[in-house]
Amino acid sequence: MARHNPSAPPESVISIIAPGMQIVGDCQTEGTLRVEGSVEGSIFAGKAVVVGEAGRVIGDITTQDAVISGRVAGNLVIGSRLELQSTSVVEGEVHARRIQVEEGTLLNGSVHIGETDGSTLTHEGQSDSEEQQLPIDAGSWHRPVVAAPKR
Template structure:
């Protein structure tokens, strides 16, 4: 009567999350409406209306537009984060940075212009 219901699989991945892991290369204009995690290589442009996480092993040669971004890897291109940008200690950014809120960890390298204030959101 009070038997537990069979466990439903709750591990079904969020249908809009994109993961580009090591061993994969993306070339071109990458657009997403969901969260994006990058540990591989990307060249071209990256745009998401949600969060973007660039891992330590990521190699990006692209302009980046996101709502929130956390960078731990290498980015050669401009970064525009409308809400918040976090540059971790291992990050290397060669390009201009534009964001409303910025956090830079000790050890992070930025070679470019930093602009802070109201930023246009990604479409």
């Protein structure tokens, strides 16, 4: 369900997973993906990913910029800027060049800020230097999430 303009470059197209829509499988776009429904699978977007307050993702997200207001159970590999809004719940490993976290965000996992050894994002959902994926237990999706303890 994307706005389609034949003359628009692919990266300017916004694809929308609407409320009530459920996608099972990986999603890939050269532009921006907005998730207001649910996705069970990895997401790769060349430009940006927006997970709305009602949005749910069980899988990894790889993109340049991301704004998360809903729930994500998976690893985030963000080439530029990640914004975690106050309603967001994230379980997984986060890699981002820059990150903004609003008060109220629930984050359970590790956070790596800055360059990722000069690597670039790939369509496989991993940075060139990232080979390890953390297993995500979908059964834990409904358990309450608490902030990770400081090390």
